[in-house]
Amino acid sequence: MSNGTDELRLDVATFDPLAAPSDLLVVACAEDQLASDALVSAADAALGGALRALLADERFTGKAGQTSTVHGLGKIGPRRLALVGVGAGLTTTRDRQVFAGRAARLARSAGARTLGLVAPLATKPNDDANRGLEAVAEGLLLGLYQFAKYLSGDRATPPALATATIFAPASGPKLDASAIARARNTARAVRRARDLVNEPAGAMTPTALAVAAETWAREAGASVEILDGDACRARGMGLYLAVSQGSVEPPRFIHLAWKPAGARRRVVLVGKGVTFDSGGLSLKTNEGMLDMKTDMAGAAAVVAALAAIAQEKLPIEVHALAACTENMPSGSSYKLGDVIKSMAGKTVEITNTDAEGRLTLADALTFGLELAPDAIIDLATLTGACMVALGPHTAGVMSNDDALADEWIAAAGAAGEDVWRLPLPPRLVEQLKSEVADMKNTGERWGGALTAGLFLKEFVGKTPWVHVDIAGPSSADKEYAHVSKGGTGFGVATILAFVRRAASAASSV
Numbered sequence: 001m002s003n004g005t006d007e008l009r010l011d012v013a014t015f016d017p018l019a020a021p022s023d024l025l026v027v028a029c030a031e032d033q034l035a036s037d038a039l040v041s042a043a044d045a046a047l048g049g050a051l052r053a054l055l056a057d058e059r060f061t062g063k064a065g066q067t068s069t070v071h072g073l074g075k076i077g078p079r080r081l082a083l084v085g086v087g088a089g090l091t092t093t094r095d096r097q098v099f100a101g102r103a104a105r106l107a108r109s110a111g112a113r114t115l116g117l118v119a120p121l122a123t124k125p126n127d128d129a130n131r132g133l134e135a136v137a138e139g140l141l142l143g144l145y146q147f148a149k150y151l152s153g154d155r156a157t158p159p160a161l162a163t164a165t166i167f168a169p170a171s172g173p174k175l176d177a178s179a180i181a182r183a184r185n186t187a188r189a190v191r192r193a194r195d196l197v198n199e200p201a202g203a204m205t206p207t208a209l210a211v212a213a214e215t216w217a218r219e220a221g222a223s224v225e226i227l228d229g230d231a232c233r234a235r236g237m238g239l240y241l242a243v244s245q246g247s248v249e250p251p252r253f254i255h256l257a258w259k260p261a262g263a264r265r266r267v268v269l270v271g272k273g274v275t276f277d278s279g280g281l282s283l284k285t286n287e288g289m290l291d292m293k294t295d296m297a298g299a300a301a302v303v304a305a306l307a308a309i310a311q312e313k314l315p316i317e318v319h320a321l322a323a324c325t326e327n328m329p330s331g332s333s334y335k336l337g338d339v340i341k342s343m344a345g346k347t348v349e350i351t352n353t354d355a356e357g358r359l360t361l362a363d364a365l366t367f368g369l370e371l372a373p374d375a376i377i378d379l380a381t382l383t384g385a386c387m388v389a390l391g392p393h394t395a396g397v398m399s400n401d402d403a404l405a406d407e408w409i410a411a412a413g414a415a416g417e418d419v420w421r422l423p424l425p426p427r428l429v430e431q432l433k434s435e436v437a438d439m440k441n442t443g444e445r446w447g448g449a450l451t452a453g454l455f456l457k458e459f460v461g462k463t464p465w466v467h468v469d470i471a472g473p474s475s476a477d478k479e480y481a482h483v484s485k486g487g488t489g490f491g492v493a494t495i496l497a498f499v500r501r502a503a504s505a506a507s508s509v
């Protein structure tokens with residue numbers, strides 16, 4: 001679907017980057033180090049002072065986001081040299097991803113076939129240079145992403161980067177090829193999730209999503225179970241099926257499983273899989289509906305991540321669940337005031353058909369509990385209220401278990417994704433009380449993200465659980481470094497970081 005980067009040759013080198021022939025060499029420049037940067041000084045000397053003169057003319061100081069490009073004129077190996085400002089330096093995974101993503105976009109706009117990158121892979125004594133290498137490689141691979149399936153002409157076949165070389169100091173720590181392999185696996189999974197989200201809703205139906213998930217899982221050696229409407233009805237998934245009944249597209253419940261021998265931990269991932277959300281009879285506005293093909297971003301994240309986990313043969317048992325459906329208005333749609341029985345046996349009064357995601361998730365969580373997990377984690381484009389609270393780039397995290405929440409938040413930091421923990425105030429449960437059923441599916445206007453989390457909490461019991469509201473960061477309205485316009489694949493990298501860290505902890509016991 002997207003332009004592939006699996007064919008990109010990605011190397012690590014320790015020789016002089018100014019001596020290496022390339023179409024473009026991109027160098028990270030921090031504000032406090034620009035004047036003393038040895039590579040910049042060497043390039044300036046080779047170019048007869050033209051580089052620093054250009055930097056002075058353009059008032060380039062190394063501030064984050066600044067770029068300056070000079071032609072090599074045959075005096076240095078690269079045909080072009082680009083300096084990218086990184087502000088105070090590259091101190092986090094996200095910093096390195098952003099730098100490399102910007103380098104990728106510079107390469108694409110220049111039509112470069114060969115690219116070199118120079119950036120510190122470790123800036124503090126306790127930094128892991130291999131993790132720095134992994135972050136740079138991830139940022140590069142994700143920055144090259146473009147969803148061009150429905151474009152024509154030159155836009156459909158942009159110039160493809162063939163080779164990228166990440167330069168590291170010869171005196172630095174030994175770098176491990178596995179860092180590049182992990183970066184490739186993560187980036188591939190994120191790109192897959194982006195592809196699913198970017199497809200039009202008319203193409204990415206519940207059936208199409210199930211086919212993609214099954215294909216990837218089987219290729220990676222994971223098991224697959226796809227339940228149709230009748231199978232879900234037999235299991236009592238009343239909430240999920242109520243959402244689906246207004247659409248001519250049949251529902252598909254996806255269950256992927258990676259069950260390695262000797263696994264010491266079982267994790268269930270649940271992703272919201274509403275492939276198009278019109279709001280049902282509580283119909284959205286035209287503007288509110290425009291981006292609703294992205295309402296299955298949680299499902300896209302968990303199925304893409306599960307395939308990557310299986311591909312990497314991580315020693316943790318992981319299940320990915322997605323109750324996939326459309327939410328459409330028709331004569332057969334579920335109605336306001338309906339009382340519907342969930343798989344867990346709880347009854348729910350419907351007060352808003354546009355609060356459908358929590359209904360599908362409730363039955364999926366109940367299905368997940370039957371697998372007896374040690375932890376259950378759901379990712380969902382659940383509420384606009386979370387976007388109001390945290391903005392478009394940060395996911396809200398809610399949990400009934402502090403240790404699991406801390407583990408997830410640490411994984412997000414390692415993955416370079418922004419999350420923020422939100423509370424689950426017991427007093428707000430009052431908003432979900434119903435006079436005719438066990439509970440309502442919506443509360444009052446204020447605290448909407450929290451009451452959605454509290455609704456889901458009713459279906460997980462005492463099992464350690466994390467709810468991640470990705471309504472904001474699941475899609476972007478413009479490109480930014482390694483983050484693409486449209487579907488972002490948010491959550492995939494955090495899932496992989498979470499499972500890798502769990503695997504590492506299990507192996508050390």
